[in-house]
Amino acid sequence: MKNLSFFDKILYLINSFLATLLLLAYLLPFVSPNTIPLFAILSLFVPILIILNIFFVVYWLIKLKKQFLISIGILIIGWYFSAPFYKISSKSSSLNNDLKVMSYNVKSFDFFNNKKDTTQYANGYDFIVSKNPDVLTIQEFYQSQKVKLSFPYKFIKKKNEKSKFGMAIYSKFKIINSGSLDFKNTTNNIIFTDIVKEKDTIRVYNLHLESLRIKPNEENFGEENSEKLIKRVSNSFKKQADQLELFLAHEKQWKGKKIICGDFNNTAYSWVYNQISKDKKDAFVEAGKGFGKSYNYWFPMRIDFILTDNRAIINQFNSPTVKYSDHFPVLSKINW
Structure with missing residues (x-):
């Protein structure tokens, strides 16, 4: 000094x-x-x-x-x-029987016709079709005739019978079981399906943990009073912890192959991620490159994940920065 x-x-x-x-x-x-x-x-x-x-x-x-x-x-x-902030190299192998998985918070599809986007696809539906996933998990789903996703099997769980909002899992493989954890006093939720691929039954979880309800592109994250903002975000984290306990208790009952997808509304440096990722593989850590950024903000924030059981082999991972939502999709190729 x-x-x-x-x-x-x-x-x-x-x-x-x-x-x-x-x-x-x-x-x-x-x-x-x-x-x-x-x-x-x-x-x-x-x-x-x-x-x-x-x-x-x-x-x-x-x-x-x-x-x-x-x-x-x-x-x-x-x-x-701690979890890697940046991956220098990636893994990019592929097998014919890989399971192609995509997880996407689509923000109710309201950005799927974003005229500011300069990608080659007319809208987000075309983008999803171009990636041809075997399994697609969607957070902030909106039931509409405009939803043009053609899969032989699907499980859609809406907030209630009258609502058009909810979560969805689409699959090319037969769904033999499905369910919902039905969080109370929130629009967030966790749903799951059991799919059959050849002789394997694979459980697919779709998580959307408590939203922080912050608006990063607005001054003070859309909150005039910083104390109210801190209190609201703190309460959201506490709700995430309670939701996580329900998930862990439910997941513990399944001993087979599994994939956990979704928007955790938290980073890889959080207690929530640490608890969910125990004894699992993170597709980004195993096969990703760069920051793995999944939220459209100026600094690299990774809050959307694809995790698997430890027996899985992750062959590919990427997160295309397409601007059809405030999130970017995460995609992976998985085998066992």
Whole structure:
């Protein structure tokens, strides 16, 4: 500190604070939101904290100052003990009998005719058809005649008999069982199907955990009062924890092959993700490349996942940045 200018001393104090926050964030997967709800909010900002600490490493290295050690040390800890922020290489093999899985929060299809999108597909339906998934899980589904998805089997669970909103699982393979966990006092839910592929019965879960109801493109996330925003997000994390307990109890009863898809409304640095991903494979971690970004925001936020049981082989994973929704779809090829 003695050899630093006044400006660099201020920067180092900021650097130390952000490095400490990142270190604390590494503990998030082990702390239930029901214990410290406010602490859980930090999981949303881990990508930003990583980027800022990388910036400080570069800054101090350019200036040939040993202060780079604090951030690089914490980044190395994260490299070994937390979910990957960025994947350098990917796995891109394929077998004829791979199960092609897509999970997509379509935001009620209301962006499926986005004129600002410059992709080659006229709308989101055409995009889904072009990817030709064997299994398609949809969050924020909307029942409409405009929904042109042709699958021989499907399970759609709407909020209630009069509602058109809900969740869906489409399959090219026969569905022999289906159900819903029916969360109370929320529009979110978890549904599941058992599909038969050749001699295998595979359980497919479609998760949409409690929404944070934040609007990232608006000032203060769409909330004038920051205290109300923090309280609302904290309550959402507590609801996620309760929903997770229901899921884990239900999942425990199934001993066979499984795929867990969905919008967790939380990152890979959260307690929720840590609990769901135990003894499972994350398709992005196994075969992805880059940030795996699945939410349309300026920094890389991965909140949509495809997980499998440990026996599965993940051959491919990608998350195309098509702008038909506020989420990007996640796709994977899976085998056993």
